[in-house]
Amino acid sequence: MPVVGKNIPHDSARGHVSGESLYIDDMPFARNELLVDFVGSPFAHGKLIDIDLSEAQRIPGVVGLYTAKDLACNLFGPILKDEVLLVEDVAWFLGEPIVVIAAETRDAMRQAKAAVRITMEELPPVFTISEAIAKQQFLAPERFIRRGDLAAGFAAADHLLEGVFTNGGQDHFYLESQAALVYPGENNTLTVHSSTQHPTEVQEIVAKLLGLQNNQVVCITKRMGGGFGGKESQATHPAVMAGLVALRHKRPARIVFTKDDDMKVTGKRHPFENRYKVGFTNDGVITAFQVELYSNGGAYADLSTAVMARAMTHADNAYFLPNVEIKGVCCRTNLPPNTAFRGFGGPQGTVTIENIMEEIAFLLKKDPLEVRRANLYGETERNVTPYGEIVMNNMLPRLAAEQFRRSDYENRREAVRRFNAESKTHLKGLSCTFVKFGISFNTKFLNQASALVNIYLDGTVQVSTGATEMGQGVNTKIRQVVADQFAIEPEAVILMPTSTEKSNNASATAASSGADLNGSAAVDACQRLRTRLAEAAAKFIASKEADIEASPSNILFEDGYVFDNRRPARRMSFKELVKYAYHQRISLGERGFYATQGIDWNWETGSGNPFLYYTMGCSVAEVLLDRFTGALKVLRSDVLMDIGKSINPGIDRGQLTGAYIQGMGWVTTEELKYAANGDLLSHSPTTYKIPNIQDLPEVFNVDWIENDTNEVNLLRSKAVGEPPLLMAIAVWTAVKDALSAVSGDEIPRLHLPATNEEILMRLTHYRKTAASSVTETVETARV
């Protein structure tokens, strides 16, 4: 029986529930192991004058103190090479590492950190997008996606709408903070155990910064205690620090960030400030759409330009924009470099247009869903994105129709209206949003993967791929895929720790593409092995059966057995076949490779086919607000997606619920608050509030539609890692909808996240405006 499509447990589930799964800080301590930590900049922006290590050096148990000059190279970056590991001259964010410390004990480390004396001259910092724009402080040149004739589009409009949308950042809050453990080997080799989504990048940067060749460094990732993008590029920093100490002292060296340090010095989801101008008809159909996306990139480029590319290619979301201009600018500020976070700019692009949909509906006094449906991508026409890719296999209309019915939208819309007319204490809001999330790395060359499949003599299989396991279940899915390739039990297949020794030059496990790319590479390896095994089996069976010729194409693999379909009775177990093949001196190991075909992207023209396919969804959320405290409760969420043909429904469902709740946190309670000097005040779960078990929507319907037409991807599946996070945008637009019941003629503007404070301050504003009966002019004009 095939195991793909089955709901088998995560391959680490038993270890997880027993507490036996090992993470970096759980690996046994070696007797001579060193602890590694760092001291960072006291200023968000400052010129380094002096580093005095003399006092720290005298502390017993402190064995090494290192600065930038101890690195062979101090310049790197995942895209643009603009980042230093240790400050040499100017610090660009508070806590930016300056000194690396190696110590024998935790006590010595604590003392040493306090004893390092850093003298700096404070420089004026820049924290916000508007300040950065005023100073023209950018990480990269602005970029555009354009289509059609904006002027004509605006001229054809019945109405114009202008506004600014702003969103805050989001901390990944993976539970396992950044960590690395490095073992020195012979001849200046290093084995780096890293909690990273990108072992190859760790390998490369460790080698480069320490003056080694790539082949002297092996990076191994067994698992991460959560990644969410936060360990795509930023796991490298601790790894280099531990690597430096391991190399110098020839002793194992381990670094594990505290949660507070991790939150303070690592990058987050990008805040955006998006300025839009939209023209639309009386029916709410958009005729022209112009948006300037500004992201707060922080101190260094990191992945900001790629994040911006995804924001720009998701600014249309599910809606056809005939005449459009999308501009993207990454601002440089004195915050830790912002980075990948589940959705990778997609959420910020998407929420911007979902916000606009609400506002158009408000101005036209229409149901926002009606406006959305009027603009939804068509199946045969109005189906080309601003960047020229055709929305193939468009499930949006089907999802809309289905969700409309399932969520009982119409009746609930009416119930909400009635409730708001009656209740003096509360307000309700209802909203339906869409998601169309492009799958593939926007950067073409990253869309490749390799896999190593080894069959052992007892018929069991080890698989190694470049994919890293962070809980998303990629290893379980590949286990299922490989098991089916040989028609064996999934227990006979084990996924090995990700290692640069087995999967060289691998891309990050990111962009939701882990299973797509690496699973496909595993299939490639399996198919070649199967071809060889089938040949061997054909030969063997023909030698036993008098009247047939060996014919590999007649060989079938089923339920752990291999047979010739002309002689099904003479079957051999997979294990017997493996043994036989071994004795025939047939290779039982294979390396597979996969490169996504048919995708391309051109920044010169801002166009191309960057995505292999889209994962789609339609989301309905209903919220309840307290008029006096601003407290928000999510009453009901309906999540309906198209995720193709699921490889593991249990795992996919977990991605949907997990991403949704994470997205809900971003749009409601997760707020990054900084002191005036740039110090993050909400740097631990006491002050940074991710959703709690009690915050689940009272009714939480999560489902997907049947769709087995996604022929372009692995077994017709679709990527599910990121897209469901965007489904939670409906919670935020539902708050906006609730506010629209009391905002009079004023468009209910709302910052994201919609915290209780944000909500109450908006409500208070509307109450005061209503009381003084001064109605502000609506920001629209007839043309």
Added chain:
Amino acid sequence: MRDFIHFYLNGKPVTLSGSAVFQTLSDFLRYERGATGTKVVCAEGDCGACTVLLGKVEAGALAYRAVNSCIQSLYQLDCTHVITVEGVKLNGTLCAVQEAMTANHAAQCGYCTPGFVVSMCGLFDAQTSVTEQDIKDALTGNLCRCTGYEPIIKSGLAVETDRVVKFSQMYPQAEMLESFRKLADQPIYIQAGNQTFGSPTETAGAIKFKAGHEKTVVVQGATDVGVWCNKRNFVPPAVLSLSKIEELKDLTIAGDVVRVGARVTLSELEAFIKDVVPEFYAILNIFGAPQIKNAGTLAGNIANGSPIADTLPFLFVMEAELELAGGQGSRRVGIREFYKGYKTFDLAADEIIVRVHIPLPQPGETLKLYKVSKRKDLDISTFTAAIRLTVEQGMVGNVRIAYGGVGPVVLRLPRTEAFLSGKTHTLETYEAAGLLAREEITPISDVRGSSEFRFQLAENILQKFFYETC
């Protein structure tokens, strides 16, 4: 007198003395015992990754409750049985909770999972049948970033309850009880380096210890003290535990007054007060999380003296009294008089709080309590309020209002109270009172909210009160 502590870890006895007793339980587990199933994420009690079960003698048997091992010091563990994730398996095979969580995808990255397993095992040890709400309530103190919780709740509902084996069956309960019984009446005194630990068996002994050791810190649940140790490098020179003093465990109603002994945990109080003062119960229900309430005490909440301590507005409007004991004997002080300024108290160096006396609301009185926080559960308040008054023939009387989070201490609002007295119970009255309330407070802006937000809440809460009571 003895100079060691004794507890059981997953059924095996552990005896420790000297400086070792001052380390946290999570450090001991992870670094001394190599028992790395227990994870540390926040080291401040706020995520539950480090959850363990603590079995304590209650009514002649061991009752197990979840606590956060990152903020528990070993000296708190004398005469307890600690069960970690390594100790919930049955002869090496997964227990019913673990099986259900495996089958229902309750773990993704797995880092939060041991904490959830332990919390859930505690729930099923205490209770045979559970509702969805029971599961949520038991897991409020455990954060998960991956699953969205839904699969975890599903797992809880899927646990095969007839397969659950109680800890009293799994572990040698009689042996443990016997060893605890022998040690229960022996006070502990441990001195190591510059730290001293004392756990007397009588109040007099506690007063003597406190008088004899400068800068003594009473440590009860350590849900405040443990955080200072981990996050502010706080090293208490002398630690006084009250955990062996039986007389401080009383929880009774005498006449119209509830007496709460200093050792009473917030969980015990929550269960006790449920039907007595439902409003206060509702506040305790969203106070911290089970792990916090199983360790933390009412006395600790009072003595910590934070202006956003959740129990205080209630105690202020009920005009509770603290019973203090010291070298000069015992005395009583009104809760309002106890606070002399930000974290300064009417408490002599040799005094401890032994008991809290809380008058109960009278028939005909209306009492409403409010907690505003960014997240409803497991969050520290931005603003708190208590309003107690009577409405007779449409007229407001006997008004007592206390606000928290709007000044250095919890405040009564005398002008607003006076204004409301004798006014009609109408919206206009409360709107006007709200404007007055603004003038009596001095909120600051901090990570939990701006001063404008707090001003607005202070104004609005009176209107909310009106709508809830009209």
